Amino acid sequence: MRTISVEEAKRFVGEEVTFRGWLYNKRSSGKILFLEVRDGTGVIQGVLTKPNSPDLFAQAAPLPQETSLAITGKIREEPRAPGGCELDVTGLTVIHQPAAPFPIELTEHSPGFLMDHRHLWIRTGKQVPILRIRDAVFRAVRGYFHERGFVATEAPILTGASVEGTTTLFEVDYFGEKAYLSQSGQLYLEATAMALGKVYWIGPVFRAEKSKTRKHLTEFWMAEAEMAFCDHLENTRLQEELIAFVVETVAKERKRELDLLQRDTERLVEEVARPFPRVSYAEAVSLLRGAGHELSLGDDIGVPEEATLGEHFQKPVFVEYFPASMKPFYMKRDPRDPSRVLAADLIAPEGHGELIGGSQRVDTLEDLERQLDENHLPRAPYEWYLDLRRYGSVPHAGFGLGMDRTIAWICGVPHIREAVPFARQLNRVNQITTKRQGELDAVR
RNA sequence: UCCUCGGUAGCUCAAUGGUAGAGCGCUCGGCUGUUAACCGAAUGGUUGGAGGUUCGAGUCCUCCCCGGGGAGCCA
Numbered sequence: 001m002r003t004i005s006v007e008e009a010k011r012f013v014g015e016e017v018t019f020r021g022w023l024y025n026k027r028s029s030g031k032i033l034f035l036e037v038r039d040g041t042g043v044i045q046g047v048l049t050k051p052n053s054p055d056l057f058a059q060a061a062p063l064p065q066e067t068s069l070a071i072t073g074k075i076r077e078e079p080r081a082p083g084g085c086e087l088d089v090t091g092l093t094v095i096h097q098p099a100a101p102f103p104i105e106l107t108e109h110s111p112g113f114l115m116d117h118r119h120l121w122i123r124t125g126k127q128v129p130i131l132r133i134r135d136a137v138f139r140a141v142r143g144y145f146h147e148r149g150f151v152a153t154e155a156p157i158l159t160g161a162s163v164e165g166t167t168t169l170f171e172v173d174y175f176g177e178k179a180y181l182s183q184s185g186q187l188y189l190e191a192t193a194m195a196l197g198k199v200y201w202i203g204p205v206f207r208a209e210k211s212k213t214r215k216h217l218t219e220f221w222m223a224e225a226e227m228a229f230c231d232h233l234e235n236t237r238l239q240e241e242l243i244a245f246v247v248e249t250v251a252k253e254r255k256r257e258l259d260l261l262q263r264d265t266e267r268l269v270e271e272v273a274r275p276f277p278r279v280s281y282a283e284a285v286s287l288l289r290g291a292g293h294e295l296s297l298g299d300d301i302g303v304p305e306e307a308t309l310g311e312h313f314q315k316p317v318f319v320e321y322f323p324a325s326m327k328p329f330y331m332k333r334d335p336r337d338p339s340r341v342l343a344a345d346l347i348a349p350e351g352h353g354e355l356i357g358g359s360q361r362v363d364t365l366e367d368l369e370r371q372l373d374e375n376h377l378p379r380a381p382y383e384w385y386l387d388l389r390r391y392g393s394v395p396h397a398g399f400g401l402g403m404d405r406t407i408a409w410i411c412g413v414p415h416i417r418e419a420v421p422f423a424r425q426l427n428r429v430n431q432i433t434t435k436r437q438g439e440l441d442a443v444r
Numbered sequence: 445u446c447c448u449c450g451g452u453a454g455c456u457c458a459a460u461g462g463u464a465g466a467g468c469g470c471u472c473g474g475c476u477g478u479u480a481a482c483c484g485a486a487u488g489g490u491u492g493g494a495g496g497u498u499c500g501a502g503u504c505c506u507c508c509c510c511g512g513g514g515a516g517c518c519a
Contacts (some may be wrong), residue, residue: 029482030475049476064470080477101454101470106480108456108468112511125480168518184519209518210445216518303515328519343519357519400519427511 001072007041009075009085016074019044019087020095022123023067025106026060033060035089036082037071040128042256045078046071046087056092066102066123068095111415118422129257130418133250134407138202140249141223141401144242145200150225153192153199155185157206160381170208170218181206184400187330187385189226190361193396194388200225202403212426213303214415215353217404219424226398232332232342232360235397236278236318239346239356242401243316244272250410263412271315271349278318281340284309298323301345303353310349320344329375330368331359342397352409358399365389 003018021039028034031050036043050057063069072091077084103117104124114121121127145152158172158179169180183205192199202223209216227235251258251265258265279287281301288295291308295301301309301319309317321340324333331341343359362368368389372379379386407419417423 025480027478027481028475029478032476032478034478034481036479045479047477051476078477080479082479103454105455105469108480110456110512113455115511186519207518211515211517212512213514213516300518330519354518359519 003070005041006037006039006044006083009042009044009083009087013075013077013085016072016090017087018070018072018091020070021068023063023065023069024124025065026063028061031057033057035060035063035071037069038123038128042083044083044085044087045081046073046089047081048089053090056089059094060089060092063094064098064101067097069093070095111417115417115423115428122421126261126413127418129254129260130407130411130413131421132257133254133261133411134419134421136250136254137246137403137407137410140246140253141202141242141403143249144245145225148198150198150200151192151196152201153189153196154201155182155188155192155203155224157182157204168207168209170206183207184222185224186226186398186400189224189398190385190396191388193226193228193398194392194394197229198225198227210426214417215303215405215408217416217420217423217425218429220416220420221403223401223403224398225401226396228394228396230360230397231395232320232344232397235358235360235399236320236344239344239358239399239401240274240276240316240318243276243346243355243406244274246406247272247410258411261411261413263410268410273315276316276318276346277313278320278344279309280321281319281323282321284319287312298325300326306347306353307351309347310351314349316349316355317347318344319347327359329371329377330361332362333367348405348409350409350412351414352405354402355406355409356399356401358397360395360397363389363393363395365393 001016001018002012003020004012006019006021019037019039021037024036024038024043026033026035033048035046037046048056048060070093071087071089073087073089075085075087078086102120104114104120106124122131142152158174159182160179169183172179172181185201185203185205189199189201200223202221204219205222206219208218225238247268251269255265282297284301285295285297285299288301288305288308291312293305293308295305309319320343321334322343324331324339324341327341327343331343334340334342341359345354346356347353348355362371365386368386369379372382404416404419408416411419413419417425
């Protein structure tokens, strides 16, 4: 007898098989009992009746939610069952029966309660499909870069010098010295790009921002790429291609999960039809003013403005050529208009915020030194970075893609905390709030 | 940091300043096609904390704590 996954069930209609998993829900009608068993790949309904199998019925009837078990039986096509087929249960082995009721009911809970129980919440409802889609997004991004000859590399998480002030950096004690958790691997990727040509990595980055919104995490995952001999236009073309590839791949590979999330995959694929619209920062400002936003040249494009852009285009949209004063020191000035930089942000539709920030980088020593000075940054910590312009500097460009926001958008979940297994937020550095963590520590 | 809403049973929520309630869950009983099953019964409370007003406070006032939403911040 074969042990199979729920995902494979349809291929085994008529055969006797075993599933191993957890009791997700059960329904009883006196002499007939329905067991919903989940195994991570899906949920299958087992059915058994009292007259046909009295012992099994007596054994199964009292089992609580999340009992781990193995069930055996013959698979049958059954339109009435969720998923289209059903198991006539002929054998049942209980592996572990919980002594207390499972905290997550299949009804409604508040976000605070769910986050306190995140380690259990992830077993239920939409959380399983979301995490399976997350896996597919990571694989698609890696697959895209791999096929185009990018070398996967790594940037350090612990960094010695603060790049732009320390207010948004998490400080850690490093043998008596100060070190910081990385906000971005970009500067290091620029160095590896000069060694390897085209590089990427996917890694965690950290922002000590006191942001409390549905788009922000203090720890999140970024896919960053850096390319030697690449300019602004090629850079954005690649981003566009990457996003389209990821969405198309995931819409195909994870159609079942997206359907469970009631995400319209056709709409999603339409959204990423290329080319993506492009507006310059100046055009975006006048477009937004026309839409009623009070915005002047030089103002940041904030959250309500991003939402308007998303509504206007109904697609991911590039906003490019920002005023240099708004952007960090390493971005290359536009030779046609040195007041602005060769940079672009990709804004997601449906209010999911900025997915990508990218730019062509400064490639001459003189410009880089000048822009450090203009940003009132010391040169000493950047000597190694300046070296990249001293030894065979080339035009190069790169970008960072927020993985968690991308996943939230693809899944159509409004809040980023559901797009990541264990979200680190302002008040949560654990499954429970920092306040409750303090209370527990006091007890110990 | 600011704005805003909230904290009542294990969970989700009710309750003119006047006896703290329902649904769900758990438990028990009923039901042979359920889909968060349904029906019946039982269980369940120091109303976030401290102070104040009042004959009387879940409700009003002050302060604090915590959570949700939003803003700002955001390579």
